[in-house]
Amino acid sequence: MTTGIGTGIGRRPRAGPVAYTVLTLFTAGSLLPLVWTAMAASGDSARLAHTPPPLWFGGRLLTNLGTAWTDARLGLALANTTLVAGTVALGTVLFCTIAGFAFAKLRFRFRRALLLLTVGTMMVPPQLSVVPLFMIVARLGWTDQLRAVVLPALVSAFGVFFMRQYLIEALPDELIEAARVDGASSLRVVWHVVLPVARPAMAVLGMLSFVQAWNDFFWPVIALTQENPTVQVALTGLGRGYVPDQAVVMAGALLGTLPLLLAFTLFGRQIVGGIMRGALKG
Numbered sequence: 001m002t003t004g005i006g007t008g009i010g011r012r013p014r015a016g017p018v019a020y021t022v023l024t025l026f027t028a029g030s031l032l033p034l035v036w037t038a039m040a041a042s043g044d045s046a047r048l049a050h051t052p053p054p055l056w057f058g059g060r061l062l063t064n065l066g067t068a069w070t071d072a073r074l075g076l077a078l079a080n081t082t083l084v085a086g087t088v089a090l091g092t093v094l095f096c097t098i099a100g101f102a103f104a105k106l107r108f109r110f111r112r113a114l115l116l117l118t119v120g121t122m123m124v125p126p127q128l129s130v131v132p133l134f135m136i137v138a139r140l141g142w143t144d145q146l147r148a149v150v151l152p153a154l155v156s157a158f159g160v161f162f163m164r165q166y167l168i169e170a171l172p173d174e175l176i177e178a179a180r181v182d183g184a185s186s187l188r189v190v191w192h193v194v195l196p197v198a199r200p201a202m203a204v205l206g207m208l209s210f211v212q213a214w215n216d217f218f219w220p221v222i223a224l225t226q227e228n229p230t231v232q233v234a235l236t237g238l239g240r241g242y243v244p245d246q247a248v249v250m251a252g253a254l255l256g257t258l259p260l261l262l263a264f265t266l267f268g269r270q271i272v273g274g275i276m277r278g279a280l281k282g
Contacts, residue, residue: 034257041065041251048246060247067245068238068252073226077234078259084149084220084230085213091154092209093202099155100163101194105176115164121157130222137223148223149230153213159205166201167194214260231256 040048043058068074102108103115133152142148171194179189195202217232224233235256238249 034254034261037250037254037257041247041254043247045246061251064245064248064251065255068248068255071248072234072238072252073229074231074234074252074255077229077231078256080146080228081214081230081232081256082259084146085210087150088153088213089206089210091150092156092159093206095155096159096163096205097195097198097202098190099160100165101167101171101190101198103160103164104167105171105173115161118157118160122161126218130219133219134222143223144225144228146224146228149216149220152219153216156209159209162205163198163201167198170201171197210263211260 038061039054039057041064042061043054044060047054047058099118103111103118137143137148175193175197176189179193184192215232216230220230221233221236224230226234226237229237235249235252238244238252
């Protein structure tokens with residue numbers, strides 16, 4: 001005779017109508033800014049000035065997209081931003097993983113002091129470093145060059161601390177000792193032991209770094225010009241003038257957002273899968 005206890009073991013819980021309602025509301029709220037941007041980009045400034053504003057698409061979306069693409073040189077800007085964001089994400093993941101491994105598993109002098117110094121830099125407002133950073137860039141002759149945006153962002157204190165905390169729990173000391181016994185050098189330990197174990201956290205850090213570098217505005221608008229812009233710098237050119245066309249500005253913002261949505265659509269499953277594997281392993 002069987003009882004009802006444990007009959008649900010091994011079965012996936014099914015979502016009810018309340019869960020679907022909540023998920024639908026959250027999805028609609030997340031998509032609302034993007035949909036509104038598309039609707040605003042499909043009209044003109046006079047249409048946007050109506051009260052209440054129109055709540056449906058107009059007929060000028062392709063025209064405004066073409067104007068924004070030409071006026072802001074978004075082709076060059078998208079290529080530059082892809083190069084900058086990709087390089088920053090790769091560099092941040094690599095260097096922060098190595099530094100996080102050193103702080104988590106290696107023993108060396110002043111380790112705690114260096115870690116505190118690294119974490120302490122997160123408390124310094126970025127505005128304080130702009131003047132000395134720009135002086136260094138100008139003296140090196142890097143103004144209006146992409147390296148002025150890439151090199152200062154290749155390592156982040158948050159990324160080092162994030163990888164350290166992950167590797168403390170996810171990387172057993174016995175695994176490193178076994179690799180040492182087999183004669184592995186520090187480079188081989190990093191390549192064959194640390195990087196495979198840290199892959200889920202690296203995926204998360206890479207995604208965060210890529211999005212942050214793509215949306216970065218404060219330092220690129222100082223270091224670059226409209227002749228060699230990133231997307232955020234190029235979009236500032238659309239808002240200039242005595243009476244800027246807000247519909248064209250919205251069209252440029254839409255074009256600058258679509259590559260991020262496309263990237264997450266293509267690689268979102270792998271990123272979320274890596275996060276879940278890391279959570280299950282922990």
